[in-house]
Amino acid sequence: MAGGDWREAVREAQAGVAEAQSQLLAPTAQAVESTWLPLERAAGALRRLIECLRVGVGREARAEVEGLGREIARLRALLEGAAALRLGWARRLATACGYTAQGEPALPPVTRRVSVEG
């Protein structure tokens, strides 16, 4: 890998983590799912950066990689925050409808129907 490519790898990893972070601001299943692609891109970029470092290229990347470490910690906090919110919501659901035999919050029974007559 050329000397300039390690910078590209760092940028790509940073962009992937930042995109995953912004997706996680909404704690929905869809949002969490949409982090997979940018995270896979970030992982690929980091693998390329590791290759560079093993051949002695990109030693200057230290501050940026440490910054990336802090962003990943924030990403993890967001993911755990989303899970905690969902867990609380699940408990609330279970309070209303109980759990299934599999331990999942049960679906509420249908007690009303809307009927329009005339």
Added chain:
Amino acid sequence: MGLFSTLISSMGALRVFEQALEVTQNNVNNASTPGFAKQRLVIESLPFDPERGLPGGVLSGGPQSYRDHYAEQAVWRRREDYSYSDQLAASLSRIEPYFNVTGDAGIPGALNRFFQSVSAWSVAPNDSASRAAVIEQAGYLAERVRDTASSLIAAQNSAEQEIQQTAETINRLAGMVSELNSQIRQEARTASDPSVDARLHTVLEELAGYVNITTLRQADGTWTILLGGQTPLVVGERQYQITAGHAGTQPIILDAAGKDVTSQVSRGRLGALLEFRNTALPSYLSSLDRLASTLADRVNAELAAGVDMNNQPGAALFEYDPAVGAAISLRVTSITPEELAAALPAAPGGNGNVFNLVSLADSGEIDGASFTEYYAALARSVGRAMQTAQEDQTTNEQLLLQAQALRQEVSGVSLDEEAIRLIEFQRAYQASARLVTVVSELTEETINLLR
């Protein structure tokens, strides 16, 4: 079924749908009202059995709020955390410039200048200009130490004022809740009034920004607010005011009965101000006091071991009052240049004692660190605390946005849809958590390669 009963049924249905339209219109009108949660009209079906004369149709079950208490509380918890780190970062940013270790400014520059003047004195131990320079630089060093200490004390006073103002703000907001509770008690219908509900929730979210609260909705629709889960702020129409007082020199928070409840205040702006004023600042001041007293004691001890130009035991260069704090009271004594002890008693007129003073600059005088290293470590700890607070602030801001997004999302979902979403979420979460772990491990590996 006769035409008449069919007409009645149709009219009933029309009335219900008219009400549904009103509720929808109200939701649209209040789309940007702070704290407003949209409402829905519960529509119940009526029995339909023409043979028994039951015409069917629909009946309005009354408007119901979409507000979810769990989602609201999640936002309040995040608001408490965000406001805590935001306030702590703001408070620390005010004192961080006093711990600047770059350039020739502040205490590190003054330490350098003092020990350079001692070094110059060792070359010309009996030169009165060199002796005067040592006293002058000692005065400059003492002044810089006093400046930093007085800035920290000013920050303490400012934090105390902020604590006082924050307690007043908390009382004002709690007063608003008790007024709304009073309205709810006077007219039961008010409890389900969306505008009262919106006002209450706006006030409660604002209150959570100032202090950690626990909220309980009572059967009569009123809200009970507890500080730290224990101290009542509002129960029904009654408000319990908190006050900012003192225990010795430390500010504390007192409940309405005058009991110290400071330990219950852990989050929100008030939690951060108490942490900054009662833990962070005293720790920095204590380190600065230790630097000042050790420096003064060690320099004075070395001088006392030598003799001055009149062959008399060396006089002290520094003095301080431990009762008020070494750093804030550090100053130069009324020593004259002739009274500085350059020589050892065994070799009057020489510079043996000055060499001992020069060696103080680099020797491990406090916990194995030189004076400059000790101060640099103190400055680093202030910088680290601020960096951590700023990072927490960013993270907590994002977590607050996340909780607000959940609140927004649950306002319009049905429980059964949500149960299905939870299962989807669990699968998505497991996959994402694995990916985050992979990225995190790769970053660790990269950092290790860079070491």
